[in-house]
Amino acid sequence: MAKTTVTGPVRVRFAPSPTGFLHVGGARTAIYNELLRRSVGGSFILRIEDTDRERSDEAMTRQIQTALAWLGVAWDEGPFLQSERLGRHRERAFELIAKDLAYRCFCSPVELEERRRAAQAKGETFRYPGTCARLGPAEIERRVAAGEPFAVRFRMPPGHVRFPDLVRGEMDFPPDALDDFVLLRSDGSPTYHLSVCVDDVDMGITHVVRGEDHLSNTPKHVALFAALGAAPPAFGHLPLILGPDRKRLSKRTGAASVEEFRDQGILPQALYNYLALLGWSPGEDRELMSRDEMIELFTVERLNDSPAIFDRDKLAWMNAQYLSRLPLAEVLAHLQPFLAGAGLGHLAAGGAAGEGAAGEAVTAAGEGAAGEGAPGEAVTGAAVARDRLARAVDLHRGRAGDLAELARFVAPYFRDRLDYDREETARFRAEPDLPGQLARLRDRYAAVEPFAVETLERELRALADELGVKAAHLIHPLRMALSASKAGPPVFDLTAAMGREATRRHLDHFIAHLQGGG
Secondary structure (H helix, E strand, O other): OOOOOOOOOOOEEEEEOOOOOOEHHHHHHHHHHHHHHHHHHHEEEEEEOOOOOOOHHHHHHHHHHHHHHHHHHOEEEEEEEHHHHHHHHHHHHHHHOOOOOOOEEEOOOHHHHHHHHHHHHHHOOOOOOOHHOOOOOHHHHHHHHOOOOOOOEOOOOOOOOEEEOOEEEEEOHHHHHHHOOOOOOOOOEEHHHHHHHHHHHHHOHHHHHEEHHHHHHHHHHHHHHHOOOOOOOOOEOOEEOOOOOOOOOOOOOOOOOOHHHHOOOOOOOHHHHHHHOOEEEEOOOOOOHHHHHHHHHHEEEEEEEEEEOOHHHHHHHHHHHHHHHHHHHHHHHHHHHHHHHHOHHHOOOOOOOOOOOOOOEEEHHHHOOOOOOOOOOOHHHHHHHHHHHHHHHHHHOOOOOOOHHHHHHHHHHHOOOOOOOOOOHHHHEEEEEEEHHHHHHHHHHHHOOOOHHHHHHHHHHHHHHHOOOOOOHHHHHHHHHHHHHOOOEEEEEEHHHHOOOHOOOOOOHHHHHHOOOO
């Protein structure tokens, strides 16, 4: 199937209806329009199609913009509200009446509904039979003068409607698939068909990339563009996104809003990358790509015409890859909203959890944290906390699947006390000498200089030799003391990132727990 090559500059648009949240299908459409515009040059317009007054919601209009901005989709013009152009839409409809390319239809909604039901009862598709298309000028004038309500219908030209689709190749719609459709309702409000075509003409849209649910509308639009005296844009209709069961997406299989993925701890860079691959192949089995790489590689010829399968496991894998590879500052910025959920809301606001009141002075020497200033130099608790957060995040982000999990991993670094599971600590409590051994380790760590991975490991192994035990005899309870977990990053990296004071505090509490007081 031959596909058309797109050269720039282009004028593309994303035109969502504000009747609900931005979901993955709409987000993917926005991504492809942005990639096309940036790959060949031109402009990307955001237009909110809010002419459905009953279903449109101003809050959803704001939500769409917020979701696109979080995802990283940037538009050049807009957002334009379609509802602010209703006068222009009506003007063009009456221009078509004057040219006999449209006509007034006096058929009542009740009458049309009866005909529709009769057709359905016969197993037929209802098509408007052109009842009012043959009314004479005098009859029309009489009925208008009498105040009879009327809609405005487009006079569909005879013959096939053919157009090249950027994704599907040549499309052909026979005459019996099309009828005279409504441009203006009897209350004077424009339909989607009229509004979208008038706006595309006035905004100079050259390419329309949208979902395949609009494919049946396109032959109507091609004919309407011609009636409006404009060449139609190049159309490309994207296939559906299906769940793993190859059925339409459901909440269970991935039909979530962009905000839901954000709130689950998915990074916007990961979601953008993943959605870009749901229907587009960059070649050479590429998966993880920067935005610049996607822009360089994007072509409409590589858009697929078969449905894409939404795989939550693949998205989770990609998110974990981004967590471990993004610059640390970007991860920290996206982590902030999740700190409160892990009980660290004051840290997200810049305070220092577990170090006393925010702003309380502590010393870098006492805390033993690299990069906190020269030994003995006073720094704020908030500064210590920020440094510790950065080191803890960098240590754990390679193990976390999402931002919520990463926040839970770093929470022990900022809590005064940890909750130790008695079943998981049973084997440690069964060793009567362990509390005293950990107390000796605590004292050695209180004096070790510098408080760094190499010296921490050296001190523990030296103590193990003195006690005549294997290093693991101290390593495993040390990990449990500092994280309330049996697994995690290398224990000496964990201890160094925890800092001197928090390490002492957690060891004290764990020793008390082993002795029956915790």
